[in-house]
Amino acid sequence: MAVPPRITLLAMLGVGLGIAYMSRRKRPKRPLLNKDTQICISLAKRPSNIGTRFHNYLYEELGIDFIYKACTTSDIKAAIGGVRALGLRGCSVSMPFKEAVIALVDEMDASALAIQSVNTIVNTGGTLRAYNTDYGAIVALIASHGLRSSESVAIRGSGGMAKAVGAAFRDAGFMKGTVIARNTTSGPALAAELGYVWTASVDGIAAEILVNVTPIGMAGSPEESEIAFRDDAIERARVIFDVVAFPSETPLVRRARAFGKALVTGAEVIALQAAKQFELYTGVQPTKEQVLRASVFSRSCP
Ligand SMILES: *[C@@H]1O[C@H](CO)[C@@H](O)[C@H](O)[C@H]1NC(C)=O
Numbered sequence: 001m002a003v004p005p006r007i008t009l010l011a012m013l014g015v016g017l018g019i020a021y022m023s024r025r026k027r028p029k030r031p032l033l034n035k036d037t038q039i040c041i042s043l044a045k046r047p048s049n050i051g052t053r054f055h056n057y058l059y060e061e062l063g064i065d066f067i068y069k070a071c072t073t074s075d076i077k078a079a080i081g082g083v084r085a086l087g088l089r090g091c092s093v094s095m096p097f098k099e100a101v102i103a104l105v106d107e108m109d110a111s112a113l114a115i116q117s118v119n120t121i122v123n124t125g126g127t128l129r130a131y132n133t134d135y136g137a138i139v140a141l142i143a144s145h146g147l148r149s150s151e152s153v154a155i156r157g158s159g160g161m162a163k164a165v166g167a168a169f170r171d172a173g174f175m176k177g178t179v180i181a182r183n184t185t186s187g188p189a190l191a192a193e194l195g196y197v198w199t200a201s202v203d204g205i206a207a208e209i210l211v212n213v214t215p216i217g218m219a220g221s222p223e224e225s226e227i228a229f230r231d232d233a234i235e236r237a238r239v240i241f242d243v244v245a246f247p248s249e250t251p252l253v254r255r256a257r258a259f260g261k262a263l264v265t266g267a268e269v270i271a272l273q274a275a276k277q278f279e280l281y282t283g284v285q286p287t288k289e290q291v292l293r294a295s296v297f298s299r300s301c302p
Helices: 005-025 050-062 076-086 100-104 133-144 160-171 186-194 231-236 251-258 266-282 288-298
Strands: 038-043 066-071 090-093 120-124 127-131 153-156 177-180 197-199 209-212 239-242 262-264
Touching: 038 050, 038 076, 050 066, 050 266, 050 288, 076 100, 076 120, 076 127, 090 266, 100 127, 120 266, 133 160, 133 266, 153 160, 160 177, 160 186, 177 186, 186 197, 231 251, 239 251, 251 262, 266 288
Parallel strands: 038 066, 038 090, 153 177, 153 209, 177 197, 209 239, 239 262
Antiparallel strands: 090 120, 120 127
């Protein structure tokens, strides 16, 4: 039976479109796990899925022979020993290990040295070099959001991340700063280091930029439904900056939105710092669009 020429043409067109569609979707394929696959891990007291999803998404998209897995440990010294002994390529470091790992690495990059806080360790042939990619991410966000160094800034927190945030503001020229921290050792010490004022309480805080660098509002923390600043302080401020990345809409972010305030979110911080880590581990620089896609993907699941 003869097939009418119009049908043949349509069929050929269909096949052609199918092939075009499939090749458009073709990307470099990540090799199956093998003995040479490079391994990166993260160490945190409360691991989240964000880093694991961000890095593995980009390995997949770029066809890079790496895997990344979030871990926790009750023995940070042994864990870093494991990174060294097993030849793991990279190790991201979160609360509360950012300072403890300093004594366990071989070299400190200027970004980690300046603030004595580490969030990234790169293992090159058995030499462990420590970096802090949070610092650079905060510096970039201060600039891209148009925060002005003439404005006053109040930073809540005094841990490793607060050090990175404080140093970024100080180095961007912010002179009028307050560190709010209950801890009577680390609070005054950080304030003194930055040339800022220390206070133990959030009562009566008045600053144009409010920055939360505590776990307040973080999913899974005991204070997950709390807000780091009081309403009167939020109302008086121009910009609210929450470093907490999960959930991306923290109670503080929602409150600031309700007051119509300018916002900088932890989701932005985590995407920028993770992109820098990715580069340090793999030597590959993802595009802005790839970082954005990985970031959205990384936060799309708890
Ligand atoms: C306060 O900070 C110091 C120095 O960082 C730390 O050793 C101590 O455990 C902290 N205290 C509390 C109650 O968190």
